[in-house]
Amino acid sequence: xxxxxxxxxxxxxxxxxxxxxxxxxxxxxxxxxxxxxxxxxxxxxxxxxxxxxxxxxxxxxxxxx
Amino acid sequence: xxxxxxxxxxxxxxxxxxxxxxxxxxxxxxxxxxxxxxxxxxxxxxxxxxxxxxxxxxxxxxxxxxxxxxxxxxxxxxxxxxxxxxxxxxxxxxxxxxxxxxxxxxxxxxxxxxxxxxxxxxxxxxxxxxxxxx
Numbered sequence: 001x002x003x004x005x006x007x008x009x010x011x012x013x014x015x016x017x018x019x020x021x022x023x024x025x026x027x028x029x030x031x032x033x034x035x036x037x038x039x040x041x042x043x044x045x046x047x048x049x050x051x052x053x054x055x056x057x058x059x060x061x062x063x064x065x
Numbered sequence: 066x067x068x069x070x071x072x073x074x075x076x077x078x079x080x081x082x083x084x085x086x087x088x089x090x091x092x093x094x095x096x097x098x099x100x101x102x103x104x105x106x107x108x109x110x111x112x113x114x115x116x117x118x119x120x121x122x123x124x125x126x127x128x129x130x131x132x133x134x135x136x137x138x139x140x141x142x143x144x145x146x147x148x149x150x151x152x153x154x155x156x157x158x159x160x161x162x163x164x165x166x167x168x169x170x171x172x173x174x175x176x177x178x179x180x181x182x183x184x185x186x187x188x189x190x191x192x193x194x195x196x197x198x199x
């Protein structure tokens with residue numbers, strides 16, 4: 001799923017490891033999200049949205065829109 | 066087998082420790098068997114006890130793998146589950162072909178416990194090609 005996760009993470013100066021710790025997932029999971037190798041669950045997508053204080057659709061492109 | 070858990074997470078470290086523990090037991094029992102420690106076993110009950118003792122670490126290692134999936138985040142869980150399912154299917158397919166080869170084509174007999182190392186060989190073969198959770 002196309003997303004702006006890497007851009008948002010780099011804007012804050014975070015590493016994948018740091019973002020993973022903030023979200024409670026592994027660095028591999030963050031990398032998989034950024035490289036579109038994993039579509040997040042609704043729960044994880046909302047956790048990411050809360051962390052960056054943005055609506056989910058600002059971060060993840062709706063593939064059905 | 067150990068490479069599965071080497072992702073730097075707490076769940077991965079637990080998996081490596083559990084797997085090394087179970088495999089140490091497996092190797093120890095088999096080394097004792099190779100050197101004849103169980104050659105004098107006569108009763109069927111004791112023989113089955115030995116079979117269960119050798120199998121127990123394998124069951125434990127399967128538990129360690131499933132626990133690793135349970136304790137990991139959603140991406141690692143999905144990825145390992147996908148690799149596990151495809152490796153299981155491949156191992157069952159190979160075992161079935163060989164089994165019918167024994168039944169109908171006089172293929173040499175292979176012990177059924179080899180399905181477990183076969184599964185991990187299949188896992189190692191397919192894992193590099195399965196890198197997404199989709």
